[in-house]
Amino acid sequence: MNYETIGPIAQALLAGVVVTVEVSIGALFIAVVWGGLLASLRFLYPSRMLDLAISTYVEIFRNIPTLTHLLIVYFGLAYFGVTLPSLAAAILALGLIGGAVMADVFRAGFQAVPIGQTEAALATGLPPLLTFRLVIFPQALRIILPPSGNYAVGLVKDTSLVAAISAPEIMFNARQIVNVSFQTGLVYGTAAMIYLALTFLLTALFYALERKAAY
Amino acid sequence: MFSFYQTIAENWSDWWPRLSHAAWITIYVTALSFVVAFAIGLALEFMRTRSSVAIRLTAQIYILTLRGVPILVVLYLLYFALPGYGVIISALTAGVIGLGAVHGAFLAEVFRAGLRSVSPGQREAAQAVGLSPFQTFSLILFPQAIKIVLPPLLVGFISLLKDSAICALIAVPELMLAARAIMAETFLPMHVFVLVGVFYFGIAFPASLLVRALEKRLTRGSTNKSSLETGDILPVARLDGVGR
Amino acid sequence: MNTAPILTVRNLKKSYGILDVLRDVSFDLHRGERLAILGPSGSGKSTCLRAINFLDPPTSGTITLEGELIGLHPNGKDHRSATRRKMTARELAPQRAEIGMVFQLFHLWPHLTARENVALQPRKVQRMSSSDANHLAEAMLKKVHLGHKLDEYPGRLSGGQQQRVAIARALAQKPKVLLFDEPTSALDPELVGEVLNVIQELADEGRSMVLVTHEIAFARRMADRVIFMDAGVIVEEGPAREVLANAKEPRLRKFLSTVSTQEAVQ
Numbered sequence: 001m002n003y004e005t006i007g008p009i010a011q012a013l014l015a016g017v018v019v020t021v022e023v024s025i026g027a028l029f030i031a032v033v034w035g036g037l038l039a040s041l042r043f044l045y046p047s048r049m050l051d052l053a054i055s056t057y058v059e060i061f062r063n064i065p066t067l068t069h070l071l072i073v074y075f076g077l078a079y080f081g082v083t084l085p086s087l088a089a090a091i092l093a094l095g096l097i098g099g100a101v102m103a104d105v106f107r108a109g110f111q112a113v114p115i116g117q118t119e120a121a122l123a124t125g126l127p128p129l130l131t132f133r134l135v136i137f138p139q140a141l142r143i144i145l146p147p148s149g150n151y152a153v154g155l156v157k158d159t160s161l162v163a164a165i166s167a168p169e170i171m172f173n174a175r176q177i178v179n180v181s182f183q184t185g186l187v188y189g190t191a192a193m194i195y196l197a198l199t200f201l202l203t204a205l206f207y208a209l210e211r212k213a214a215y
Numbered sequence: 216m217f218s219f220y221q222t223i224a225e226n227w228s229d230w231w232p233r234l235s236h237a238a239w240i241t242i243y244v245t246a247l248s249f250v251v252a253f254a255i256g257l258a259l260e261f262m263r264t265r266s267s268v269a270i271r272l273t274a275q276i277y278i279l280t281l282r283g284v285p286i287l288v289v290l291y292l293l294y295f296a297l298p299g300y301g302v303i304i305s306a307l308t309a310g311v312i313g314l315g316a317v318h319g320a321f322l323a324e325v326f327r328a329g330l331r332s333v334s335p336g337q338r339e340a341a342q343a344v345g346l347s348p349f350q351t352f353s354l355i356l357f358p359q360a361i362k363i364v365l366p367p368l369l370v371g372f373i374s375l376l377k378d379s380a381i382c383a384l385i386a387v388p389e390l391m392l393a394a395r396a397i398m399a400e401t402f403l404p405m406h407v408f409v410l411v412g413v414f415y416f417g418i419a420f421p422a423s424l425l426v427r428a429l430e431k432r433l434t435r436g437s438t439n440k441s442s443l444e445t446g447d448i449l450p451v452a453r454l455d456g457v458g459r
Numbered sequence: 460m461n462t463a464p465i466l467t468v469r470n471l472k473k474s475y476g477i478l479d480v481l482r483d484v485s486f487d488l489h490r491g492e493r494l495a496i497l498g499p500s501g502s503g504k505s506t507c508l509r510a511i512n513f514l515d516p517p518t519s520g521t522i523t524l525e526g527e528l529i530g531l532h533p534n535g536k537d538h539r540s541a542t543r544r545k546m547t548a549r550e551l552a553p554q555r556a557e558i559g560m561v562f563q564l565f566h567l568w569p570h571l572t573a574r575e576n577v578a579l580q581p582r583k584v585q586r587m588s589s590s591d592a593n594h595l596a597e598a599m600l601k602k603v604h605l606g607h608k609l610d611e612y613p614g615r616l617s618g619g620q621q622q623r624v625a626i627a628r629a630l631a632q633k634p635k636v637l638l639f640d641e642p643t644s645a646l647d648p649e650l651v652g653e654v655l656n657v658i659q660e661l662a663d664e665g666r667s668m669v670l671v672t673h674e675i676a677f678a679r680r681m682a683d684r685v686i687f688m689d690a691g692v693i694v695e696e697g698p699a700r701e702v703l704a705n706a707k708e709p710r711l712r713k714f715l716s717t718v719s720t721q722e723a724v725q
Contacts, residue, residue: 075404125556
């Protein structure tokens with residue numbers, strides 16, 4: 001093993017970690033806010049039109065590969081004159097996909113709150129919006145923590161595909177450094193370890209959140 | 216909007232043979248890696264039910280590791296790093312093994328949930344009549360669990376189909392690679408990728424609908440617990456109007 | 460003395476598809492009156508109670524609370540119920556706030572403490588300040604003898620304690636009537652007493668209440684008047700002691716005999 005190459009390798013991979021984390025956080029934020037909003041609207045104002053619109057969105061984003069969406073957002077939008085930097089395109093595409101996932105997660109969460117909870121709230125004279133905000137939503141949040149954690153772990157892994165649109169995250173940098181150092185096994189093996197550490201950390205974080213949210 | 220379809224139509228005779236050929240490779244890779252994943256998943260779950268701690272731990276570590284790492288990393292390791300250790304495999308083989316290895320870890324969880332749903336009395340009864348662990352698993356537990364695991368298996372298949380696109384990044388000549396090649400020649404990314412998206416959607420969406428139908432049938436068959444809870448006939452309440 | 464009924468129920472009908480759960484039920488509740496509704500399961504007694512605050516909106520019929528029509532917009536002089544528009548949940552909220560309801564399965568909000576469960580409605584619907592709402596909640600919880608469990612979450616309370624918190628929650632609404640939907644039938648036998656005692660204390664305060672129950676002995680002791688329902692209609696009604704002591708209607712006699720056998724066994 002050539003120890004002179006370890007420095008640059010570590011440097012490149014760590015720089016990649018920063019971008020990976022940025023993309024993950026950005027996409028997670030969009031996914032939670034956008035997905036939560038869609039599911040809340042759908043729950044509060046049930047209508048055939050809204051249902052159709054939201055489920056069309058959800059199905060399109062859930063039944064087409066992440067890579068395809070990434071390339072559509074990055075190259076496809078550029079064709080129509082909307083040029084996004086690769087990082088923004090990555091966050092947008094992963095966020096939109098995540099929005100579809102989280103919309104379903106939130107929906108299942110709202111539906112899992114027992115009906116008696118809603119009935120008790122309405123019976124005391126709470127109007128529907130307050131019933132949703134104070135009784136259903138807080139309980140649903142706890143229910144959706146485990147599937148949200150699964151989604152977040154999947155998201156971190158999916159950020160590796162962003163390499164395909166040249167966002168300088170872990171895998172992109174790994175590829176670059178392999179091209180000059182030829183330490184293929186070392187570099188990709190280290191990348192694997194980094195992802196493992198990231199996903200373990202995230203899993204532990206969500207586990208702690210679940211413990212904290214238990215009542 | 217019209218010109219969008221016109222462009223596709225103009226290029227159809229060039230694109231169609233290339234895309235349809237690549238689509239078959241996508242289906243081939245998906246099917247093959249699903250078989251691999253199925254076998255690995257079953258093997259892992261079988262290992263996890265054995266009494267030997269070493270075997271159980273091996274399976275558990277495999278699952279935790281492969282679930283925590285992106286598929287792309289696994290593919291890169293198989294395709295780019297293995298030759299450094301003297302093992303040279305084709306991109307397609309690497310793709311199938313990589314996808315199968317990762318999804319096997321997921322399917323192991325699916326099988327586990329399915330087997331847990333079979334009552335423990337079944338295992339005890341099988342062992343009481345003298346069946347070996349393997350016979351207990353294959354003759355008694357698995358046939359009962361398969362009904363419950365069918366919907367999540369299909370979900371696994373759908374995500375495997377979607378993940379097969381990642382194989383493009385190690386140059387397996389599947390659909391996304393063909394699409395990227397066409398894009399590089401024509402620079403009509405929107406057209407090509409939308410077309411490819413429609414193909415994936417055409418397979419994955421019906422499968423998703425099937426999952427939902429199967430899940431519905433499964434819940435209908437079980438006893439309705441919510442009637443106990445509400446003490447009422449229709450367990451449906453809505454927030455918008457005035458109750459049920 | 461004001462003799463107008465506080466709550467009137469007129470020609471209540473409820474059907475789920477072809478299944479008629481309520482078939483023309485009418486009764487009054489007078490101010491300070493304690494009314495018990497008895498009947499075998501499936502007789503429609505719970506549906507009837509849940510129709511009063513429109514959790515199960517009736518198919519037809521009217522309910523008034525102090526003369527005010529519940530759940531429907533009174534329009535025009537013609538008060539045929541078919542022509543009235545149902546209120547939305549939002550429009551219903553202020554009316555529901557005047558009716559306290561206690562459920563069979565408590566339905567406490569598990570993410571809130573006992574105090575928060577009780578203080579939520581005063582704070583959000585009556586728009587009290589937080590400290591006022593908390594004081595009210597404490598007072599109500601003390602009233603149901605749970606002054607020592609203010610900051611417990613429902614998951615850490617026994618069934619009987621949970622049901623008493625639920626009663627405190629209903630009381631904090633300052634309701635004009637209290638509805639109890641089989642408040643003790645989900646409880647272990649040894650926890651029934653503490654809940655019945657609290658209900659009895661409320662009855663002794665002269666609150667107007669409707670109690671759907673299986674507990675014949677309690678109904679006899681607490682209620683002024685009893686309604687016996689079967690198959691969606693009122694079969695017999697009258698003063699509690701009279702009706703329960705010498706029932707005329709065979710269905711009621713059969714019901715009383717089976718229930719008293721069960722009680723004897725317990």
